Amino acid sequence: MDKSGRNEMKRRDLIGVALGVDPPDLVVRSATLVNVLSRELHPADILVKDSRIAAVLEPGGAYDRSVRVIEAEGRFAAPGFIDPHVHLESSMITVAEYARAVIPRGTTMVAADPHEIGNVLGLPGMKALFEEASAVPLRVMLRVPGRIPAVPAWMETSNGELSVADTRAMFDWPEAVCLAGDINPNLVLRQDQEQLEKFELADELGVTISGQSPGLSGRALSAFIAAGPEDSHVASSVDEIVENTRAGMRTVLALRPARRLEATHMMELARRVAEDRLDTRLFQLCTDDIHAHDLLHEGHLDHRLRALIQAGFDPVEAFQFATINVAHGLRVDRDYGSIGPGKMADIVLLDDLRAVTVSTAIIAGEIVYTDGEYRGPTGSVSYPDWTKSTIRYAKPLTAADLSLRPTRNADTATVRCITAPTGRGKKTATETELPVLDGVIVPAPERGINALAVVERHKASGEIGRGFASSLKLRRGAIACSVNHDAHNVMLLGANHEDMALAGNRLAEIGGGYVLACDGEIVAELALPIAGLMSEASIEDVASDLTALEGALNGILGADLSDKALINMNFLSLPNIPDYGFTNKGLVASDKRMQLVESVI
């Protein structure tokens, strides 16, 4: 199956089927159609020929005995959900496992930006991911990465590099659908030549330019949009959403992690839509980064849809956010995002509209999931060896490698401590006093302040950014992790430097992932050998390991896991989410100035 939908059957072959001269391959009979075009519910028979819908008719027609008929009386038929913005790697599982998880949730297409694996393994890594994706029934479209590395080399060390020429070449992949937007808006406002060249390339190709405008308003927002970007998935308030909408920027609602939009925001938005008749055609839904256990237990776009409906949105309108609005935004509405004659036969059947419970999923006319049975490939997938063993240090880590000395001879030192937002809000760097013991500044776990180190892991340069963080608030032990957007160096966070070194060294042995150490012992781990980001294990196994990891984090290390703290930690590093990041170069002020800041004052 060609995921792009090109080179498939010809539309002319649908004419005879629609007219009743030729038989359909499949009929979904007497469903209640979730019509995202007219925003109505109405009964319909859906006639499918090969990969496309040939006709949508009032029920009551008779079909030949040889035609496969799905009796859908009492069920709802909706267009398959489309996620416009995901990073497959963030779920830590293979694409096969991802597909097995999301298709039963109603998702039939995702647009994926492979910049996580791209930062670690460059173009070959991204090709390996899409090679795997080509074998799954889920339509995996390519968001061509907007910038690899995410930030200039003086700010952070990455491995992959994507030139403007490479970017142009990626648009020739059959799955290419848009220019991805996980970029630093300040680079645009500062008229970074390479970034603007990529916009102009996308413009020339006529593809959508995705963006992100965290907190931009007024003149800065106008400047950003004028330069090219057409959507943003990082709005964190209703006012921001309304301002973006007025300026023509599509809002991709990212309801998780919690730092973005919460249930109260959705209730406020639903109220403004109902009261002010605000147009919602520019609203979309996405899952972006979603850990395996959340995906397994909460769901995918179905989970976000339930949240919208519970917040007060009309269900059909909410479904538009996950179907036609996405298809319009990606400029693929001619083929995807609605159920109508000529459209691709990507259809989900639901038992309950408001509960978004999917009983059958059809992609390109094939039943890929029904009644609990997933019909895609389920065997294990093996990635090539060169995608593994990507954690490269100059030498084994010691506690001394990770610690900072005070600038003055004193009992305490003033440091800048990077703080992850609780709920939404920006990352900050707050000044605080920490004790000095044996000439080393030590963390204050009793006050929620941990030591932090980011170890360069691609080029074995030995470069380590050292500082302090208030994020997981470990009371004991340490965590090591190789999932740290976007360069995915190794982050060590701990109540003491010894456990940090121990966890970091173990992490290299298992090829990346997560390791917890406490009092000189490894207490939990999750191996993610593919690029230090993904496992070849099943989603159930990865989810179970993650749950165990969170249990140990909370129970043994005394971490504060409220507010999706673990996934938030994955973004602590990233300078693209304001106002600070922490890389192997140290603390980065990522506001308009964009500069390195000393951790010790």
Place this chain on the structure above:
Amino acid sequence: MDKSGRNEMKRRDLIGVALGVDPPDLVVRSATLVNVLSRELHPADILVKDSRIAAVLEPGGAYDRSVRVIEAEGRFAAPGFIDPHVHLESSMITVAEYARAVIPRGTTMVAADPHEIGNVLGLPGMKALFEEASAVPLRVMLRVPGRIPAVPAWMETSNGELSVADTRAMFDWPEAVCLAGDINPNLVLRQDQEQLEKFELADELGVTISGQSPGLSGRALSAFIAAGPEDSHVASSVDEIVENTRAGMRTVLALRPARRLEATHMMELARRVAEDRLDTRLFQLCTDDIHAHDLLHEGHLDHRLRALIQAGFDPVEAFQFATINVAHGLRVDRDYGSIGPGKMADIVLLDDLRAVTVSTAIIAGEIVYTDGEYRGPTGSVSYPDWTKSTIRYAKPLTAADLSLRPTRNADTATVRCITAPTGRGKKTATETELPVLDGVIVPAPERGINALAVVERHKASGEIGRGFASSLKLRRGAIACSVNHDAHNVMLLGANHEDMALAGNRLAEIGGGYVLACDGEIVAELALPIAGLMSEASIEDVASDLTALEGALNGILGADLSDKALINMNFLSLPNIPDYGFTNKGLVASDKRMQLVESVI
């Protein structure tokens, strides 16, 4: 100015202006923005740089004295109106005159299908029209004709011919924006190879496929849409609109001629939108064919907008039909159809929103109309000689050439009489008895039945279709006309054959247009020497001649001019509008069978 909007200034030049570092060229200050993106009204300053909008800001900012500022406090700023479906030739004036008429009405872009001149003069004629269009400030985009000639040669004789290769070549014109849809849907349902090839070409190029599905429903509608067409401008009832919308076909509301949609339809549609929350994003407005005097006196899209608002539509939603919805439908929404950062600076200022009274029009950042003063070229335009003298008969016409003899020797004969719809509805062919005098079947003007003849005028073949019609219902005299969609042969309609021959011969002398004859004398005429379709005179002169012509038609010839009968007559010939047409081959049954039918039984 490049009408396509390509190759203009770069978007990156907008960044500095938006940020306030560089000055704008123009500011529209303190307008009430008709925001078709959020469907709101709110105050705004609009900053323009060169041809684009750099920023949309809350009012209150200060601008340098050197910046040109339009004080728009108390006025509304809306995106320039876009007409997705026009035939310039039908207004019978030059493009310069058309632009002068429509820009003060708020229209800043039209998508024009030049198939009228294309049927008469082929590709060179269409090039001449767009050559003229390139000199006017109005953005004239090209709807690449969907089929020239409109119907196979056995059904009607035309002159121009557009092959699939020609069609492909026209998509390279910088103004090309979609495949035009004035095609016969029956050809699609019958899987006409050439028509389907053109759809596949447009699909491959990623451009919109326009269509028309008059009265199609159920399986036939599904088959038509599945084959490719994405919009229809010929819906004639609210049920048809709803069925089209449900199937994903955009409805282009053509409120005139009256045979399509009336005020009561719009009231019913407005009610359904309000009560059922029917999604309106697939609704657009167009003017299609509009005679010079209607354009001058009623207006253009502003007239249609007033009608929608009076019918009960929310004004901002109605404005969406003429702006963003059209831009989405033509897939040019990245540049056109809304006021936002980065968009083309096509802006109209209105004194009154509900009355749609335009006081200023800006196109590509240039003020082209303000306070009654139009700033485009107003001098007369001369078309090349080869575009004229296109009325070619084999020999001068005589009454005998135009008359029919009975099949039997009797006092009366049974004939089929083509009847134009009153109000909306299909053209019919009703059987009736007519007297036979001196061996010739004569019309019965007292019963509203005229003689009809269509004289082939391109190749001087001498071919004449002869029959009877009940359309203008002339009580005396005859009308000759060379505007007869789509082949534009000469139509003669009369109370007697002698006046028909006289009017037809005079029509050839003046190079085409309209001629009225009564009792052996020419009583009115309007010369349309360019292809027999257009005049080089001013819109005021052409409108005045048309008004005089209608006066004479009604006063001297006793015609029934209710229900826009004159423009309806232009479509009497066309077999593409069901159920009948009348060509130089005679009466054509244009339903699914598509065959010639004898006029005399």
